[in-house]
Structures are given as C-alpha cells and as structure tokens.
Amino acid sequence: MRDNRILNSVKKRDVLLANSPLPTRAKAEIDNLNLPQSYINQIKQYQVGIYPRELKEQELEALQAKKENIIGELVNTCLNDTNSENLDRLIQALKQDDDYKSKLVLIPLLISDGRYNKAQQQIQKLEQRLNELSPDVQTEVENFIELQNLNITLAQTPDSLKNSVIIANTAYLTALAADEDALGSVDAALLLQEAGVKKYYERIALPDENSAKLISPVGNSNANTMTDIQSGFINIYPNPVKDKLYIEILASEEVCDGVIELYSMEGKLIKQFELNEQDCVKTIDITNFATGEYMINVSCNGENIFTKKITIIK
16 A cells, blocks of 8 residues: 555656646645655756746737737828728738737727728627637627727717717716726727717827827816817817818917817827917818828817817728
C-alpha cells in the first residue's frame, strides 16, 4: 500500500513537472498538494516563466489590440478620403472578419455612409451571435445594437421630429450615457444634449492639433446670450448634408462674433470658419469633405458654447 502511494506521488510529480510552468491558478495550489515536501520544492523550482497557453493568450490579446488600432486608423483615413473605393474595401474587409468586434466598427460605419439596409443586415447577424458572448459582453452588445437601431431611425427622420424620437428614448439613453465605459456612451450623451434633454459639456472634448478644448458650462458673464443659444437659437441644417451646410444664428449680434470649427469624430480639427456680426446665416461648402460623421463646434468670445454632430453624405 505504501509503495502504491509513493508510486502515485511520483507519477503526480512527474506529470506536474512535465507540464511546468503551470497555469497561474495551479501555481497557487502547489503548497496544498498532497505530496512530500521535497516533491513540492522540486515542482516550485520548475515554475519559471509563463505557462505556454497563458503566453499565447497574452500574445493574442496584444495582436487584438494592434488590430483594433489599425482598424481605427483605417476608419479615420477612409472617412477623410475622397476616394470612396477605399471605404468600400474597408467595409468589405470588416464584413469578412468573423470577430464580433469588427461588427461594432462596421455597423456605425455603414450608418454614417447612409447604407442603412446593410447596417440592419449586420445588426441582425450580430444579434444571431449574442449567445456566443459572455453575459457581460452580451449586455453591452445588446445596448450597442439598440443605439445603432436608434441612429438608423434618427438618420431617416425629418429634422423637425428628431428631438421627439430622442426624448421618447430618454430613459435608455440616460442610462447608457451614465456609464462612461460603455459602448456608445458618448453618442448617447450627444443625442441627449442635441435634444436639450441634458447637458454633457464636461464629457465632450474637442481637441485641436496643439491642445485639448473642453466644452464647458456657460459662464455668468454672458448668461442671457448663452442661454438663448442653448435654447435653440443656433440652427444647423440640413443634416445629413451633401453640399451646403447652413448655420443659422437667431440671437443677438454679439453671438455672431465667433468661430465655427469642424472636427472629425476622433477630435481632429478639419476646418475653421470665421463667424462675424453679419453672419446671421453662415453657409459652409462641404463638397470637398469625405463621407462620415463630424462635430460642429461654435465658439463665442473665446468660449465653446454649442456642439452638434452632423453626417456628410455623397
């Protein structure tokens, strides 16, 4: 009997040594093994380095992060590229990629390019894969899908009715905007802000090439003027826009002395336009800008006071 126990201990030790270094969780249990202390010490000596599977997992995570960065750069490049073929190639590549994360990039890209039916098709495919995801990720993707469906609805809704649609979804959007780490959190905040439901100035950063600008709450020095603007005295139309974008100023002359800035969704300053006292309606020619989503920022007296997301289509 004793010989059998010794033999079993030797076999167990040899198996553990052959598979060393062990996974992190297994390493933590070495001292609890029912083995002679000399065997335990020997096993510990073999725990140098990283378990091969864990090493592969780390390598895969690094590759995934690199892939996501490359895709992000490609999206930014294609949205600012007048050659639509590059955007088509990127969309095709994202379609062929089986990783669900690629669909999280693809769907907003299709929506921003006005391909609503194709976006709906990709949403349906993503819904069919929800059961493959972990519960936490599944919930996050479900919220993402709901937001994209709302974006498609808004994109096809007349401007005069968009605020009503947003207000009807206030509870959902507020919950999503409150979770700053969630997919689409900033988009939800922007929608609520555009509809005048809630201000999220502290959340929306629009950096230029040299420094970060932050849209901040209104100061007391221009309280009446700023309140007028945020109550709807700046009107931007049409949205989506193909060629001419009109920014209508319906407040005092003081408001008309400022700057209009066009930013990419990544925060890069694309173009700046002067806004003077005579510009009660400012016309911006956007025919040379690539298809995609942008941010319009209006500044008055050096203070950022108004922001709105626009979509340029061709």
